[in-house]
Amino acid sequence: MRVDSVANADDESTNTSAENFAARRGQWIGVGALVLLLIAFAVVLFRNADNSIDDLQVLANDASSASNVMSTQQESLQFASSFERWLRGSTTRTNLDVRRQELAGKLALRDHSGATTEEKLSPEYLSSLRSLDGYIVGTPSGLLSPDEQDSIRSSSDSDLNKFIMLASKMSGTDTNGGIDPLATLFEKEIAHQKSRNAALLVALALIFLVAGFIAFTHLRELKRIRNQMEIERQRLDESNVALRQIDNELQLRLDQERVDRAESEWLNTTVRSISLELKSSIVPDVIAESLVEGLGKALGVDVVLFYSFAEHPMPRLWKQWHQKSEPEIDESVVTDHESDLLRLVEHLWNRKRKIIVNDSKMVNISHDPIPELAAITQMGARSWMLVPVGAGAQVIGCAAVGMVDAPRVWSASEIELIEKVVSEVADVFIQSRLFRQSMQIAEHDAEVNRLVELDKIKNDLIENMNHELRTPLTSIIGYLEVIMEDVDADGEPEMASALAAVQRNAVRLQSLMDNMMRPSRVNFHDVRLNVVKVNIGHLLSDLADSLQLGIDESGVTMKLRMESPLRDLIIDGDVLQLEQVFVNLMSNAIKYTPRGGAITVSARRVNTAGKFVEVKVRDNGIGIPPEEFPNVFQRFFRASTATKASIPGFGIGLSLVNSIVQEHHGTITFDSTVGKGTVFTVTLPIQHLSSNSVEEST
Amino acid sequence: MNKKVGPKIVVADDDRDICGLIKMQLTRHGFQVFLADNGVTALELISEHKPAVALLDIMMPKLSGLEVARKIRDDPTNSTVSIMLISARSSGRIEGDLDELDIVDYITKPFSPIDLVERINGAIKRGESQD
Numbered sequence: 001m002r003v004d005s006v007a008n009a010d011d012e013s014t015n016t017s018a019e020n021f022a023a024r025r026g027q028w029i030g031v032g033a034l035v036l037l038l039i040a041f042a043v044v045l046f047r048n049a050d051n052s053i054d055d056l057q058v059l060a061n062d063a064s065s066a067s068n069v070m071s072t073q074q075e076s077l078q079f080a081s082s083f084e085r086w087l088r089g090s091t092t093r094t095n096l097d098v099r100r101q102e103l104a105g106k107l108a109l110r111d112h113s114g115a116t117t118e119e120k121l122s123p124e125y126l127s128s129l130r131s132l133d134g135y136i137v138g139t140p141s142g143l144l145s146p147d148e149q150d151s152i153r154s155s156s157d158s159d160l161n162k163f164i165m166l167a168s169k170m171s172g173t174d175t176n177g178g179i180d181p182l183a184t185l186f187e188k189e190i191a192h193q194k195s196r197n198a199a200l201l202v203a204l205a206l207i208f209l210v211a212g213f214i215a216f217t218h219l220r221e222l223k224r225i226r227n228q229m230e231i232e233r234q235r236l237d238e239s240n241v242a243l244r245q246i247d248n249e250l251q252l253r254l255d256q257e258r259v260d261r262a263e264s265e266w267l268n269t270t271v272r273s274i275s276l277e278l279k280s281s282i283v284p285d286v287i288a289e290s291l292v293e294g295l296g297k298a299l300g301v302d303v304v305l306f307y308s309f310a311e312h313p314m315p316r317l318w319k320q321w322h323q324k325s326e327p328e329i330d331e332s333v334v335t336d337h338e339s340d341l342l343r344l345v346e347h348l349w350n351r352k353r354k355i356i357v358n359d360s361k362m363v364n365i366s367h368d369p370i371p372e373l374a375a376i377t378q379m380g381a382r383s384w385m386l387v388p389v390g391a392g393a394q395v396i397g398c399a400a401v402g403m404v405d406a407p408r409v410w411s412a413s414e415i416e417l418i419e420k421v422v423s424e425v426a427d428v429f430i431q432s433r434l435f436r437q438s439m440q441i442a443e444h445d446a447e448v449n450r451l452v453e454l455d456k457i458k459n460d461l462i463e464n465m466n467h468e469l470r471t472p473l474t475s476i477i478g479y480l481e482v483i484m485e486d487v488d489a490d491g492e493p494e495m496a497s498a499l500a501a502v503q504r505n506a507v508r509l510q511s512l513m514d515n516m517m518r519p520s521r522v523n524f525h526d527v528r529l530n531v532v533k534v535n536i537g538h539l540l541s542d543l544a545d546s547l548q549l550g551i552d553e554s555g556v557t558m559k560l561r562m563e564s565p566l567r568d569l570i571i572d573g574d575v576l577q578l579e580q581v582f583v584n585l586m587s588n589a590i591k592y593t594p595r596g597g598a599i600t601v602s603a604r605r606v607n608t609a610g611k612f613v614e615v616k617v618r619d620n621g622i623g624i625p626p627e628e629f630p631n632v633f634q635r636f637f638r639a640s641t642a643t644k645a646s647i648p649g650f651g652i653g654l655s656l657v658n659s660i661v662q663e664h665h666g667t668i669t670f671d672s673t674v675g676k677g678t679v680f681t682v683t684l685p686i687q688h689l690s691s692n693s694v695e696e697s698t
Numbered sequence: 699m700n701k702k703v704g705p706k707i708v709v710a711d712d713d714r715d716i717c718g719l720i721k722m723q724l725t726r727h728g729f730q731v732f733l734a735d736n737g738v739t740a741l742e743l744i745s746e747h748k749p750a751v752a753l754l755d756i757m758m759p760k761l762s763g764l765e766v767a768r769k770i771r772d773d774p775t776n777s778t779v780s781i782m783l784i785s786a787r788s789s790g791r792i793e794g795d796l797d798e799l800d801i802v803d804y805i806t807k808p809f810s811p812i813d814l815v816e817r818i819n820g821a822i823k824r825g826e827s828q829d
Binding site: 463466471473474475478481510 | 715723809812
């Protein structure tokens, strides 16, 4: 639009100029005609002047037939004619001087070399002079007197006067003393010539004045037109310049648009290509590798680094890519500042910013408060970009690209590329992680299901085995008991002892089976506590009595120490279960303490943070290695010291103890030193949490 | 005069030795013992003899102890029969059944024959006091 309007303005100005020019041409024609008219008038005037001169010439021709004197007269006339031309300006100054010299010479010749007085006074000489004089003035008069002649000869410097005097002399002395007709003639002629020339000058002046005025007015108009034309031309030039500028701008815009389009296409294609590579794997390591390589090749940089925060516990340089075969960067450079780097990248991510350095030499990195910036430049990059990688509020890491030696102005497309790619890689990482997590969950679920199934099979197996074992054991124990009722211990002591041994082992077998069954029952929530008031002091005492046989056989001693009054050792609990707890602990102490060892079982009331009864079973047996402490309460755990000592056991007892104590909302801890002994501490709450009405236990 | 006849006890267990043990012990303590090695026979014996106590093993062929107990309870003529269950398994899983079927005692194998006699006597006393 702008271009069109300028063009129209130019057209208008051109049209106006053309009209003006046509009008002016008519005026110029008029002016030219007027000037020609004036020139013609001037020519006529000159022509008239020439006519008067012609008259003189005629006069001279008439005298040519006269004598020598006459010829002198003719010369005089010729000089007069020359003078006339001089007056009219038709003779140059130089020529005039030459003629004047000639005239003077000839007159002098006539006057001083040859012409005698007699000759001058001769009737022919005088007659011709008179005739000439008379012819000229129309009235014959006398010649110059000798005094006048002398006066002329001696006095005048002026060209005109000299001429007049010489001419007068030539005309001879007028004896009657009258006026000099020739001089008069000349003077008249001169006056006439002067007036005519003045008229001519006036005419010419007028002509030039008019012409000048016309020219002036027209020149002014011309100047105005020229100025206008100049302005128009300037406007035209300006328009042209503007048009050229617009054209250039358009061209630049077109070029820029072409460049932008090319860059946009490059950007989209590159991002698509890298994106495809990124999405081709769910393995984080492969994704990171694709990222650094893709960015490196697309941007043509020297080095690409990828720092990870999410895929590893601490930030670290995860992947690096180098254009040339340069040594890889020491990862410790950044990991020294890992927390700072994490802080920086979180800062950048939260503010949607990035760091772009075109030339590190122009940036005073060393004074930057964030040391990792200096650390990154230590990687040798002179120009670099650092862009955070994240998704939502989560920062995954950061990517850095750099040129080692050269400064580089990072273009908008390049910045956009790296931003798009890291955004893409964040999505890919998140998806990859979600996918892996879902896979892990699925695998975990499958594993859990498998384990649950296995556990169920195992429990079923144990239960079935237990059932199958209990059935024959029932017959053994039952019949044994019936038989033992009939055996007279006093009459048949050996038989009684043998049956007692059988019964003891049968009961032990039953106990083992009970212990084995218990954890599987716990799994099925198959254990119900029969909570009653239990006096732990009495319980421990009874158990010690029942274990006395084993104590004696093992050659150890067992001391019971009640550190609180017995009335303070009553708790809510399942007496049979608690028996299991302390039987196991005391049996273990007996079993794992070498002959001659000492076992101490102590009980006391503890009133810190609630009311508890604390039981300690201490031995000075083989002990448990510290590295095995975490496994002590696991099922089937056997201390290496026990297996080395070939002490039999299933490794079920402590697991069982732990589960019963937990069911009573108590705790069990232990301390042990290999070769020095072990102490187990059971702490049971006085009041069972789930007991409403508790029976009294005997 | 006939010898005093003790309370009738129907014992059902598929293990012959256990049946023998129980019969020996109970007979020695004056009980009339009727043995069955499966649930169906046990039910027949119970219907026939109307024992004071039916001592039923849970895991039996043909009819389990619980099924027998349920049929006893379904028959009003057996209302006087006290039912005791005997099993190698704990009673945890069938707790609801125990209440529903009015099971007076649950004995876990292996058991003490002496303890068994005491518990049967206890069951009979409770049954008589209810009557």
